[in-house]
Amino acid sequence: MTTYRVGRVVTPDDVLENAWIQVDGEDIRAFGRRSEGMPADGKRPEDLGDVTVVPGFVDIHTHGGGGSTYSTVDPEEARKVAAFHAKHGTTTTLASLVTAPLDELVAQTACLAELIADGVIAGVHLEGPFLSEARCGAHEPSLLRPPLEDDVAKVLSDAVQMVAGADAGATVATHLFNGMRPFHHRDPGPVGAALNDERLLLEVINDGMHLDPQVVRVALAAAGVNRIALITDAMVATGMPNGRYKLGSLEVDVTDGLATLAHGSHSIAGSTLTMDVAFRNAVKAGVSLVDASRMASTTPAQTFGWYDVGSIETGKRADLVLLDDEYAVQKVMRAGSWLD
Numbered sequence: 001m002t003t004y005r006v007g008r009v010v011t012p013d014d015v016l017e018n019a020w021i022q023v024d025g026e027d028i029r030a031f032g033r034r035s036e037g038m039p040a041d042g043k044r045p046e047d048l049g050d051v052t053v054v055p056g057f058v059d060i061h062t063h064g065g066g067g068s069t070y071s072t073v074d075p076e077e078a079r080k081v082a083a084f085h086a087k088h089g090t091t092t093t094l095a096s097l098v099t100a101p102l103d104e105l106v107a108q109t110a111c112l113a114e115l116i117a118d119g120v121i122a123g124v125h126l127e128g129p130f131l132s133e134a135r136c137g138a139h140e141p142s143l144l145r146p147p148l149e150d151d152v153a154k155v156l157s158d159a160v161q162m163v164a165g166a167d168a169g170a171t172v173a174t175h176l177f178n179g180m181r182p183f184h185h186r187d188p189g190p191v192g193a194a195l196n197d198e199r200l201l202l203e204v205i206n207d208g209m210h211l212d213p214q215v216v217r218v219a220l221a222a223a224g225v226n227r228i229a230l231i232t233d234a235m236v237a238t239g240m241p242n243g244r245y246k247l248g249s250l251e252v253d254v255t256d257g258l259a260t261l262a263h264g265s266h267s268i269a270g271s272t273l274t275m276d277v278a279f280r281n282a283v284k285a286g287v288s289l290v291d292a293s294r295m296a297s298t299t300p301a302q303t304f305g306w307y308d309v310g311s312i313e314t315g316k317r318a319d320l321v322l323l324d325d326e327y328a329v330q331k332v333m334r335a336g337s338w339l340d
Contacts, residue, residue, distance in 0.1 A: 001029060001041045006322070007050035010293045012311045020045065021053060023318045026336040030314055048322060051330055052289070055297040055311050056091025056319030057275035060304065061125060061175070061203055061231040063096045063247065065238035065274070070095035071248055073111045082120045084239060085232075088274035091319035091334045092301065092309050094125040096233075098248035122306060171303065175233055176202045176219060178210050178268065195222045201303045203231045204295070206281050207273040209258055213285045225291045229300035230278040235259055235270035280327040 001024040009019040009031050020038050021031040030039060038045065064070055066084030068077045078095060085093060095112050097105060105126065115121045173194040177183070183191040194200050202223055206216055210233075220228060232238070237245040237254040244262060245252050251262035252269045260266045275296060282292040293311075301310025308317050320333040332339045 001025075002043065003038060003041050003045040005034065005038075005045050005047045006053050008052050009312055010052065010054045010289045012294065012298055012313065013290065015289050019053070021312070021320070023320075023333070023336050026317055028312060028314055028316050028318050031312060048331075051322040051324060052327070053312065054089075054279070054289070054293045054321050054323060055316075056309065056321055056332070056334060057089045057279065057296045058092040058229075058298075058300040058306070058310050059085065059090045059232055059234075059275050060094045060172075060229060060300045061096050062090075062093055062234045063098060063270055064236035065232075065234045067236060067240050069236045069246075070112065071097050071100065071108055073107050075111050075114045078112055078115055079120060082115065085234070085274065086332060086334060086339055087329070088276045089279075089321035089329050089332055090232075090275045091321075091332065092122050092306060094123050095121045096125040100248055122304070171199065172201045172203065174203055175205050175210070175231065177215065178205060195219065198227070200227065201299070202228050203233075204228055205233050205271055205273060206230050206278040207257070207271050208281060210268060210271065213281070216282070217285065220287065220291075220295075225294040226299055228295050229303065230275065230282065230292075230296045231300075232273040232275055232278060233271045234273055238272040238274060240272075276321070276323075276327070276329045283327055 001022065003020055003022045005020050007019070009016045009021055016031070016033050018034045019031065020034055022029040022039060022041065062085060064081050066080060068080040068084070070078050070081055072078055082093065095115070097108055100108070109124055112121065112124050116123060176194055177191055180191055181189040183189060194202055202219060204216060204219060205211060235245065235247050235252065237243070237252065237259060240254070242255050245254060247269050250269065252259050253262045254272060257272045259269045259272055261269045279292050279296045282295065283289060298310045301307070309319050312320070318333055318336040321329060322331040324330050
């Protein structure tokens with residue numbers, strides 16, 4: 001058991017100044033303000049300085065990063081993606097796959113299952129191939145297909161889960177505004193429907209390029225922090241220099257952080273965002289630390305039923321991100337252990 005002195009701790013409801021947090025094994029034991037006393041644990045508390053402690057980020061939509069991709073049959077390459085994003089504070093993530101031939105998706109899913117079993121990732125997110133060609137973005141149109149029951153079952157390899165998911169209905173609006181017919185005051189389309197449907201979680205790519213900060217504020221005002229999840233939609237080029245990369249089968253050019261298809265439409269193709277930057281952009285746009293933390297951690301965790309992560313609460317897994325006064329990552333803890 002270790003007690004840490006910190007500048008502040010961001011809880012689901014408040015920011016505790018001049019705070020402490022106690023970690024016991026893999027879990028959060030207790031936390032509070034120093035002015036209210038600190039528990040004795042038989043050791044001298046470790047002083048981490050004037051840092052802001054937020055819960056580990058939960059990214060439910062990311063394809064790659066650090067020069068590696070989740071669209072692979074090499075588990076070591078997939079582990080490199082998870083490790084890259086963990087250094088940026090993402091301690092819980094889904095591995096997102098882009099459209100590919102069905103046999104390839106089956107093989108990639110089987111590869112990622114090893115990482116799920118080891119607790120490296122929380123699950124797999126299939127962004128394709130069951131998409132509309134009209135708004136397919138950076139997905140190869142020739143590989144798109146309707147969601148036939150047999151095909152979906154092949155990828156999931158579990159018919160019971162597939163039927164249960166279909167019965168439950170869709171629950172997430174993939175990257176709100178992006179890849180959707182534009183909102184119009186006489187034809188609100190999918191954006192209007194998503195904002196108004198309280199059953200839906202809304203993904204937001206908060207990099208300042210996919211969405212103007214004012215649009216993010218509009219979405220937040222309309223839907224609230226309990227329905228918005230900050231995501232990265234990060235691709236292999238995240239954290240890498242300008243150049244040409246691959247997203248699935250398509251070539252993508254990255255210039256000053258903006259990823260676009262190399263041929264044809266030059267549509268935005270994924271992002272080079274990391275969750276710490278998405279969080280920082282939210283705070284610098286005027287979102288409170290509590291609300292930014294909910295969107296980056298708590299809301300997506302609760303939506304997917306990951307109740308042991310996503311917030312700083314007693315008994316939850318000790319996934320912690322230490323931020324400096326500019327909200328840059330200083331240190332990351334996952335399940336009670338500091339990451340290198």
